[in-house]
Amino acid sequence: MKQDLLTAIANEHATVAVFAAVLDEEQRALVAGSLEPLPALTERKAQLVAELAEHGRCRDRQLNEMGFGAGRAGGEAAAAGDAEIGQAWAELLTLAAAAKRNNDLNGSLIRTRLNYTQRALAALNLGTGEPLYGPDGRQQAMLGGGSVTA
Template structure:
């Protein structure tokens, strides 16, 4: 029976690839939000959720591996463990940089969503205000809208 040798470089690079895909999705989401192209957002939201789930699974696998190696599962634990694997340590630093980029993009996208939401709420409020026309009471005692100008179809 052959023993499987764990390759931390491959493992971490796989995580880097997954986070790059996540970043690409975040950039697509950001472009759609900036262009107000809401038709793309449902597909991007689904893709983002799938990629986030993949990242969570990879992080869980990394934590299991660290735990099996007797290391703490936090950042300090992996950095201690990777001291014996300098190439993997470099890949880990790249992963940290990519994670920071993803976090920044996600934060910006959240602000863009909030901005779009506020804009839409203001537009709805303006439309609702525009429909609140003054009313008068008719001969029957019921309100009827006070219209300025001619009715449609009048000459």
């Protein structure tokens, strides 16, 4: 049973490591202003989140079979009673905390970029009171005249 729990924690750790690498790639793209890779990265993150959920359920099953509760409390209890489990658990929590910080930072970068884009669009729309650009990014027909770029 102990080995099954260690395997479950190792699998979860490996997936968190891949998730963290994807977050790093996403962060590099956001900082560089390269938005093209973001949809594929978002899809990959969603897949990894599903894998992480399954790994968490597997870990919780192992914890329950060993007589510990599920979740963080069960992991802490198992870690307290065994040095090998304790080390694996601590490494998982450390990596997960780092991934969470990167995910939070990426969210902040996305919000900043979105805010900037919204302010830029608002500035473009100030003069006419009508939107210059539609949701598709194309210039809208202007009332009372044509486009100055046509």
